Amino acid sequence: MAKKDIEKELRDLQSKLDNLKSEISDNSDTALLPIIKQMEDNASTLKVELYRKITPGERIQLARHPNRPTTLDYINYLITDFVQLHGDRRFADDHAMVGGIGMFEGIPVTVIGTQKGKDTKDNIKRHFGMPHPEGYRKALRLMEQAEKFGRPIINFIDTAGAYPGLGAEERGQGEAIAYNLYKMSTLKTPVISIITGEGGSGGALALAVADKVFMLTNSIYSVISPEGCASILWKDSSKAMDAAQALKIDANNLLQMGIIDGIIEEPEGGAHQDYAGMAENIKNKLRSALEELSQYEIEHLLEARYAKFRKIGVFKEG
Amino acid sequence: MANLFIKCPECGTTHFNKILSKTLFVCPECGFHHKLTSMVRLKYTIDKGSFSEFDRKMRSMDPLNFPGYDDKLKNVIKQTGSYSAVIAGEAKIKGEPVVVMVMDTRFIMASMGSVVGEKIAKGFEYATEKKLPVVVFCASGGARMQEGILSLMQMAKTSAAVKRHSDAGLLYISVLTHPTTGGVTASFAYLGDIILAEPKALIGFAGPRVIEQTINQKLPEGFQRAEFLLEHGMLDQIVPREFMRDTLANLLKMHRVSILRNNKKFRIEQYGLK
Ligand SMILES: [Zn+2]
Numbered sequence: 275m276a277k278k279d280i281e282k283e284l285r286d287l288q289s290k291l292d293n294l295k296s297e298i299s300d301n302s303d304t305a306l307l308p309i310i311k312q313m314e315d316n317a318s319t320l321k322v323e324l325y326r327k328i329t330p331g332e333r334i335q336l337a338r339h340p341n342r343p344t345t346l347d348y349i350n351y352l353i354t355d356f357v358q359l360h361g362d363r364r365f366a367d368d369h370a371m372v373g374g375i376g377m378f379e380g381i382p383v384t385v386i387g388t389q390k391g392k393d394t395k396d397n398i399k400r401h402f403g404m405p406h407p408e409g410y411r412k413a414l415r416l417m418e419q420a421e422k423f424g425r426p427i428i429n430f431i432d433t434a435g436a437y438p439g440l441g442a443e444e445r446g447q448g449e450a451i452a453y454n455l456y457k458m459s460t461l462k463t464p465v466i467s468i469i470t471g472e473g474g475s476g477g478a479l480a481l482a483v484a485d486k487v488f489m490l491t492n493s494i495y496s497v498i499s500p501e502g503c504a505s506i507l508w509k510d511s512s513k514a515m516d517a518a519q520a521l522k523i524d525a526n527n528l529l530q531m532g533i534i535d536g537i538i539e540e541p542e543g544g545a546h547q548d549y550a551g552m553a554e555n556i557k558n559k560l561r562s563a564l565e566e567l568s569q570y571e572i573e574h575l576l577e578a579r580y581a582k583f584r585k586i587g588v589f590k591e592g
Numbered sequence: 593m594a595n596l597f598i599k600c601p602e603c604g605t606t607h608f609n610k611i612l613s614k615t616l617f618v619c620p621e622c623g624f625h626h627k628l629t630s631m632v633r634l635k636y637t638i639d640k641g642s643f644s645e646f647d648r649k650m651r652s653m654d655p656l657n658f659p660g661y662d663d664k665l666k667n668v669i670k671q672t673g674s675y676s677a678v679i680a681g682e683a684k685i686k687g688e689p690v691v692v693m694v695m696d697t698r699f700i701m702a703s704m705g706s707v708v709g710e711k712i713a714k715g716f717e718y719a720t721e722k723k724l725p726v727v728v729f730c731a732s733g734g735a736r737m738q739e740g741i742l743s744l745m746q747m748a749k750t751s752a753a754v755k756r757h758s759d760a761g762l763l764y765i766s767v768l769t770h771p772t773t774g775g776v777t778a779s780f781a782y783l784g785d786i787i788l789a790e791p792k793a794l795i796g797f798a799g800p801r802v803i804e805q806t807i808n809q810k811l812p813e814g815f816q817r818a819e820f821l822l823e824h825g826m827l828d829q830i831v832p833r834e835f836m837r838d839t840l841a842n843l844l845k846m847h848r849v850s851i852l853r854n855n856k857k858f859r860i861e862q863y864g865l866k
Binding site for chain 1: 758761763782785786822823824825826827828829839842843845846847
């Protein structure tokens with residue numbers, strides 16, 4: 275059964291269940307109980323099937339799911355007293371990048387993330403979550419502010435990539451990304467980055483030079499989109515799924531390759547099925563990472579951050 | 593605020609002073625945030641009875657013997673009961689200790705001469721020494737022309753004092769109110785760690801009239817207003833007056849812990865991770 279069929283069946287089953295349950299509470303008809311039990315079993319079997327049999331193509335669909343929680347959703351669940359801060363102090367306020375200060379579990383943190391839109395209008399305003407140079411410069415401004423005040427930084431990443439456009443090039447998209455990588459490598463405060471959906475190339479890495487990089491189960495992180503890869507290498511973008519397989523862009527592969535430090539489990543069916551559950555898993559991972567990072571002197575942290583990226587690469591010495 | 597009626601410069605409607613004092617001097621028609629005297633601004637912002645003022649009587653000299661300046665000063669002191677265009681002191685905002693400075697446009701358009709420069713620099717120095725955050729409510733027509741080059745130099749002097757405060761790891765929140773222009777924007781007003789503004793405030797280096805004459809064309813609607821500047825990346829947030837005190841208190845609270853921070857080591861225990 276295809277994933278979308280399972281999803282539909284699950285939804286139908288769920289609504290029948292809800293109806294039955296409300297009837298039961300109305301007239302407490304216990305005869306319905308075994309039926310409900312059976313339906314609940316069916317539902318959980320479907321959920322398991324939906325969850326386990328994920329192909330690379332389906333994973334990409336999940337990573338790009340229109341209802342996938344966004345950075346502002348996670349902030350809503352995880353951060354209190356949030357004050358959103360705007361602008362790069364240079365050119366514009368990029369709505370594809372959001373950030374600010376708030377409290378996480380009782381400590382002040384700076385939170386930054388790429389931001390996809392919730393609907394078409396929102397997506398146009400936010401350039402479908404693809405930042406311009408001013409977005410990366412806003413992010414860096416807030417990260418340097420966090421460094422000044424010794425706040426940990428939490429970055430959420432879900433972007434197809436940096437915005438490809440005229441203005442972006444005129445204002446130095448490449449320079450903006452490069453400068454973030456350069457400055458983040460020595461930021462004197464803990465940095466934790468979480469790839470929540472799409473980790474699209476340099477546009478994602480510009481927020482991911484971090485002490486800890488995590489990925490959600492169904493997120494992807496790649497040097498190029500599978501479509502782009504297929505069309506460049508094989509002149510055929512319909513071979514995107516072959517490319518996805520070949521590029522090894524899923525969390526398990528990237529963990530094995532030492533690119534990321536951990537995987538955050540998604541609720542059954544994907545993050546979009548249960549925002550609160552997803553946020554809870556992220557919260558637990560963030561907590562333990564912050565506790566771990568707080569054991570180190572800043573100098574040690576920076577040494578480890580350098581070593582972490584320094585050692586990546588596979589080669590044979592001549 | 594002696595007038596019985598106040599006319600809104602934005603929409604032209606006239607309201608009783610008494611009505612406006614109940615809306616924090618925000619126009620009920622169009623939401624325009626009227627100018628406030630520094631004392632009223634303090635009242636809206638800080639904890640009652642928490643203010644201890646610095647250098648209340650510091651006043652301008654007339655170093656260039658500039659025609660008419662001495663009389664102008666005497667008159668404005670008499671009219672406003674203030675000795676300068678800025679009031680500075682130590683206070684608390686919802687219990688958070690802070691050095692707060694407020695500019696007052698009634699005093700020669702809150703232009704910056706030696707006294708404004710001195711009080712601002714001194715306020716930052718005091719805050720640096722006492723490890724306190726600073727909040728400045730900015731408003732200004734620009735440099736005090738009557739003090740010539742001395743006024744220009746106040747930009748360098750205040751900026752240098754802000755830098756020392758920042759290097760000490762301390763927080764500075766700048767609040768831009770209507771209007772903040774000229775040399776004040778080109779110095780301490782735009783040097784905040786966090787820059788807030790009131791809705792529709794006019795903020796800019798060169799005045800709109802000067803720009804129009806120079807480029808010989810009409811300026812677009814909303815040019816140099818807070819909303820325009822937010823879109824152009826120059827402000828962190830626009831905060832309506834009714835939320836200003838809470839916003840400031842929240843930001844101050846979240847930065848308080850950085851003072852406890854051990855410089856070498858990031859330590860969560862000091863924050864108390866829940
Ligand atoms: Zn009005």
